[in-house]
Amino acid sequence: MKMWSSRFKKELDSLANDFNSSIGIDYKMYKEDIMGSMAHANMLCATGIITDDDNSKIQNGLKNILFEIDSGELEINPMAEDIHMFIEEELTERIGDAGKKLHTARSRNDQVSVDIRMYLKAKIESIVIDLKTLIETLIEVAKANLNTVMPGYTHLQVAQPVTFAHHIMAYVQMLTRDISRLIDCYNRMNENPLGSGALATTTYPIDRFKTTELLNFKIPTRNSMDSVSDRDFIVELNFDISMVMLHLSRFSEEIILWASQEFKFIELDDSYSTGSSIMPQKKNPDMAELVRGKSSRVFGNLMATLNLIKALPLSYNKDLQEDKENIFDSIETVEMSILIFNGMMKTLKVNKENMRDKAKRGFINATDLADYLVKKGLPFRDAYKITGNLVSYCVDKNISLEELSMEELTNFSDLFEADVYKYIDLDYILSQRNVYGGPSPDAVKKQILDTKAYVDTL
Numbered sequence: 001m002k003m004w005s006s007r008f009k010k011e012l013d014s015l016a017n018d019f020n021s022s023i024g025i026d027y028k029m030y031k032e033d034i035m036g037s038m039a040h041a042n043m044l045c046a047t048g049i050i051t052d053d054d055n056s057k058i059q060n061g062l063k064n065i066l067f068e069i070d071s072g073e074l075e076i077n078p079m080a081e082d083i084h085m086f087i088e089e090e091l092t093e094r095i096g097d098a099g100k101k102l103h104t105a106r107s108r109n110d111q112v113s114v115d116i117r118m119y120l121k122a123k124i125e126s127i128v129i130d131l132k133t134l135i136e137t138l139i140e141v142a143k144a145n146l147n148t149v150m151p152g153y154t155h156l157q158v159a160q161p162v163t164f165a166h167h168i169m170a171y172v173q174m175l176t177r178d179i180s181r182l183i184d185c186y187n188r189m190n191e192n193p194l195g196s197g198a199l200a201t202t203t204y205p206i207d208r209f210k211t212t213e214l215l216n217f218k219i220p221t222r223n224s225m226d227s228v229s230d231r232d233f234i235v236e237l238n239f240d241i242s243m244v245m246l247h248l249s250r251f252s253e254e255i256i257l258w259a260s261q262e263f264k265f266i267e268l269d270d271s272y273s274t275g276s277s278i279m280p281q282k283k284n285p286d287m288a289e290l291v292r293g294k295s296s297r298v299f300g301n302l303m304a305t306l307n308l309i310k311a312l313p314l315s316y317n318k319d320l321q322e323d324k325e326n327i328f329d330s331i332e333t334v335e336m337s338i339l340i341f342n343g344m345m346k347t348l349k350v351n352k353e354n355m356r357d358k359a360k361r362g363f364i365n366a367t368d369l370a371d372y373l374v375k376k377g378l379p380f381r382d383a384y385k386i387t388g389n390l391v392s393y394c395v396d397k398n399i400s401l402e403e404l405s406m407e408e409l410t411n412f413s414d415l416f417e418a419d420v421y422k423y424i425d426l427d428y429i430l431s432q433r434n435v436y437g438g439p440s441p442d443a444v445k446k447q448i449l450d451t452k453a454y455v456d457t458l
């Protein structure tokens with residue numbers, strides 16, 4: 001029997017009932033629903049709308065329900081319409097008439113809006129904590145690799161030398177932006193819609209500031225129609241999570257490349273790799289591949305949420321019930337992905353020698369050789385041309401720039417002197433790229449310090 005059935009002459013078709021039900025998804029918000037109801041009842045009592053006696057029955061009843069769901073004693077009925085109905089019906093079954101008073105001056109429309117905001121606020125807090133842990137792990141990897149020379153790429157072609165630390169710290173910067181975006185989102189959703197009713201508040205003398213305080217919101221929302229139909233915060237959070245996944249996906253792509261036989265820059269730990277059922281030699285980077293793969297579903301969730309809302313007239317429409325499945329899926333996916341990434345990075349082995357060897361190839365010090373000639377007085381374009389000719393010469397001879405003899409060098413320009421070898425040495429080149437934000441070990445040390453200080457303010 002539906003709570004709202006008195007107006008109807010027939011029961012809901014059973015397939016329609018299943019179609020209408022959202023309990024399979026919104027049961028996750030049972031705690032928030034109960035906390036919201038407790039605050040609502042306390043407010044109703046404080047404003048004289050219900051008696052102390054009724055309120056204490058409601059409070060005790062709800063507390064017991066929460067305790068019993070937490071302990072597994074009370075099972076959430078999968079036949080209920082949604083979590084709000086389930087809790088209210090359960091309460092009324094237990095405490096009788098007092099339970100029937102809980103829904104005074106409230107609608108499921110403001111109830112679901114306050115529940116989901118509370119649920120998402122807590123989730124944002126835990127995602128931020130997980131991201132900070134991942135950042136700490138990455139900083140540890142960076143610290144251990146301040147002098148690990150590696151080829152830096154543009155167009156996936158060897159460009160200029162960097163260090164593994166600098167490369168890893170690039171991802172740390174992305175993740176710090178992700179944290180700040182999540183916190184912005186948290187702050188915008190931190191407004192209390194409870195008291196908006198179905199769409200037009202209520203005639204009861206409720207106190208929305210009271211529930212705002214009790215539920216730890218910053219302020220009450222300012223427009224009841226907006227309050228019950230606004231899902232901006234879900235779109236925003238889906239976007240923010242998409243950005244985290246986008247960053248982890250790019251990172252995954254690099255990890256997959258680096259772990260390949262062609263690169264051999266890193267080796268993933270056995271505990272984060274899988275084998276093949278047919279090829280005995282295989283060690284596959286499945287975790288990274290899955291993070292990359294799962295990101296696409298999260299991006300889909302963002303698109304689905306945008307489309308869900310774009311043509312809805314004010315105020316609440318049942319379409320909005322579809323908002324939860326996507327965002328819950330995005331949250332679970334990003335939570336798992338961050339945890340997996342953290343473990344994978346913690347156990348990763350870096351093949352320092354291999355990285356350095358690869359950096360030596362590909363004429364990574366060509367820009368520095370040109371700069372050497374500029375220091376000796378040549379205009380950059382002329383220096384660039386001579387260096388290009390030297391590279392072409394080396395390609396033909398299959399040698400690197402530092403393998404050129406003094407005689408060979410001076411055939412191209414008489415500005416070359418013995419000190420040229422120092423200027424094109426990889427460690428020297430790196431130590432000279434000492435600009436703020438650059439790859440020199442000293443600059444990266446500073447980057448780590450400043451990044452840590454910034455993350456601490458978030």
Ligand code: ARG
Nearest residue numbers: 022026082108109112320321
């Ligand atoms: N299960 C619904 C949802 O998630 C709760 C709100 C229902 N409101 C209504 N007027 N039918 O959106």
